[in-house]
Amino acid sequence: MSAEHSAGGAVTALAVAATVPELIDTARQLARSLELPFVDVPDLEFSAIEQYLLCTPEALVLQQTGRKRPGPVLADFVSGAVAHRRQYGGGKGQMIAKACGIKGSLRPGIADVTAGLGRDAFVLATLGCEVSLVERSPVVHALLADGLARAAHSEVADIIARMHLFAGDANEWLRSLSDDQRPQVIHLDPMFPHSDKSALVKKEMLAFRDLVGADDDQAELLAVALEVARNRVVVKRPRKAPAIEGPQPSYSLEGKSGRYDIYALRRLDDT
Template sequence: MSSTPVVGTSCAARSEEARELAQQLGLVFAEEVDLESESVAQYLLLTEDALVLQQTGRKRPGPVLADFVTGAVAHRRQFGGGKGQMIAKACGIKGSIRPTVADVTAGLGRDGFVLATLGCEVSLVERSPVVHALLADGLARAADSEVADIIARMHLYGGDARDWLSSLAEAERPQVVHLDPMFPHSDKSAQVKKEMLAFRDLVGEDADQTELLAVALEVAECRVVVKRPRKAPCIGGREPSYKLEGKSGRYDIYALKKLD
């Protein structure tokens, strides 16, 4: 069964919109959606409220979507620890310093949202057209909500992050480049988050992460920050300037120049 999603809709009023999305992404459009299908692994589904990635099967998990208004993201915005969060420290946020950040493995935009919440201008780069579509939908929905001012600091781009970084003019270089490459796991237990399973099936592993790190180090003005599982090796064996370690993850910081 192919992991490539099929586009569909659960809302008749959005049928034409779903057809256009399928055409844009070069994906098959399904006239009818069967969530217990044995021939479709997952749907990119336009519901009445959002664009979601929905796996199929009788024991399917809930939908995966970009959500900046409710749930875990909202809780983290309100109670997540502000500038004391590891990602904030790793990216150099302190006092009045709010660096420009390029999150070049944007995913569903959660790390980018945290940084934008803390006042950073954040460029989000996502190369998977499907994940990019989910993220664009989430940003569009949140732009008319109570977090509109935060969303205004988030700027979405599509394509290969290596090409995007290399195309930047000198004046456009971000002070910080943030990387969170997909880490290979064979474990498919319940502990693995549903979106991680969906993404892994969709985009595979980031086999070019060593090249991406090299380009990031060329382009970043002040530092490159790499999010890793706590016991994972450094990318390409390249030791960082220093590390910040948490219970399950860590940040490898490659310091290039002082942030100001």
């Protein structure tokens, strides 16, 4: 990803920096691998850089700039909302569990091919599923890899061991699988475009939208997923959003703010 420039002066969309001297070499290497600019001393308040990928002693984070900037975005599988959901989220009664066919002792193999920060994949792994995570944005992949590495040395290490991260385009990754590698369930959560007049969007969604844009190839991804999945494809959507262009889902599960469109291909207990 290269820096962007405006006619009125250079404006860099994203750069890499470190918050402590000990991590400067790490940040330089990361900037080189991602083909991003490196900044020696980041200025988060008054900056021509819109977002920083910051190497901090605690984690790799994505940080917007400006005086009223939101907090940092990071992949966290140990604390905060993820920990609360792991402990009190409802287990197999959660809508995502029902959508993916988790019931009784059945734990299908799942590919989450729009991994993002890995929260849905973590829920599925918490419930006992082996989950492949595919993320095509190199920056988001770096955040996710950092979160998984940190969590691998924590009380959720056994859950993290069931999460397997891959980098690359989901369409290409799915097409590359051999017949015996095909997942039973493919989970999709494509970026849904929001208008500027929509309700307040979570800070990570704003950051991601600026970073990766909308998933304009979601119809193609659904078509490929339907070809590759052994048993079902599950699509996460905003509650009032239309289904992805293509075949109509077999059925849907609807919650207060979101829903799951399920494309049933074969009985999960008939494998």
